[in-house]
Amino acid sequence: MVPNNKVRAKLKAISLGFMCLCSFEIAAQSGWTKEKTEGFYQLGFQTMKSDNYYALNGEKLETNQFSQQSLVFYGEYGVTDKFNIIANWPLQTWNGFETTETVGGLGDLRLEFKHALLKKYFPLSISVAPELPIGKANHFAQSIVNDFEQINLPSGDGEFNVWSTLASSFALPNIPFYGNIFTSYNFRTEYEGISFSDQFALGAEIGYHISGFVWVNARLNALKSVDNIAVATDFVRGDGSEYTSYSFGAAVPVYKNIQVNLNYRNFNDWIYSRKNIYSSGVFSLGVYYEYKPKK
Template identity: 70%
Template sequence: MFKINWFGKFNHLKALSLGLILLTLATSVNAQSGWTKAKGEGFYQLSYQSLVSSDYFTLSGEQLETNKFSQQSLVIYSEYGITDRFTIIANWPIQTWNGFESTETVSGLGDLKIELKHAILKKYLPLSISITPEIPIGRANHYAQSKVNDFEQINLPSGDGEFNVWGTLATSFALPNAPFYGSIFGTYNYRTQYNDIQFSDQIGFGAEIGYQIAGKVWVNTKLNALKSVDEVTTVSDFVRGDGTAYTSYSFGASTPVYKGINVSLSYRNFTDWIFARENIYSSGVISVGLFYQVKPLSK
């Protein structure tokens, strides 16, 4: 493992990239299920995510040690049942903070995902398909000043500047006599370009299982994997996450705390189990959130 100081003797890397990927937001694959909300049913969550890492994996999978990088994000996530078969979902990092230990911290809005999910099958084997445009409203270029040299800066954007569309197929099951469920999904990310740089599409898949303890606490574990469709061999679009690959696992729990308000906690990390880590900062991601569910009115 090599040691790199982004503002030291490896300035040629900084000159090529001037940035880093948006790990927890721009390239992460969220868990998906085959269920849609009932008409009028809602789910609303506010969460805080944090990653701190000095371990960067290059496009060739080589592990490098850099100055410590940190990213924190405040994310709004919501689902609403338009009909029993159509659910609209919003996922928006309303603030993201990025910085190295050798730079100032910069912040800004993230890109907005709007997902429309349709239940193909609903009763016996829940099966859904969804289309999710990702709208580049985040700050695509945001330079953080070096604390070491006043004349140096690095690009730490809160958005990737690119319009892309995710397509996802998911199925789920729940046991009739036990509080246990499972889901699997596959997803394809159609990517476009930013500043005349054409990005590679991405393919991903994942699985989740969950169980309720003592009628109160839901626990779950998830496995996700993501990889670029094309081989990416240059770092010309490193700042946009092109060529990123990983396998991630997570553990989570949630419990009600007050009048329909629930608290959730999760831990996520990255491995090379399915897809080896490439173009990614790898470390544990801690997430804590509050969510509220609205049940439809009885007919």
């Protein structure tokens, strides 16, 4: 389906709103920190396809199918028992519509500095995570229908922004069950003279260890823009994006400290209604390694 002029114009308000979502939900925020020299390192692949775009006013539009695949590195390292460094980096992100070529590139690097405020009885942490705009902020995909048309599908948003997060966790003493809750604030800046609205996020996660073998989890996350964005000032930066998402995952050991995890994520309007995003299921497959020093 080739969109009409009205839909094509509204398409220009979309692309990066969803790109940011895929990169940052590899691991949920928690109140725990790694012990000194402990590490967690994951390489994950995520994929989604959707022709359902939710405009800034919440209107659902049917467009050409948009697809995105990402190869993402995620790592945590315990500098001390109470201070961790976390990296979340899309090593390559591929974007395209069914009527365009697919373009790819390096994504923005998010570095998180996490400190445990409380650790033993009531795990509570605070973190600050600058996102460095090292990805391709402008990457045009040529139309395969009309040679004179193209659309910007970048792998990075071009702006410097900072996430601040407060998270808490709990674990039951005699049952392999845990929970996490968090709230975050994203201070956004600008790109090429255009300022963007800050964002507010919240989330919760529960998990259970089945028969001492498989970890399963469920998550609920929500994102809302601080300002009410009525008109898209830029068509690739996700300004005004809002959503509620839910996900289910499982992790299975394959060899010593190496595990494989599967995850499915989708979007709805439970807390915040969908705005300025493509909405569909996101499937991810990851392989991770946990390092624990011998004591």
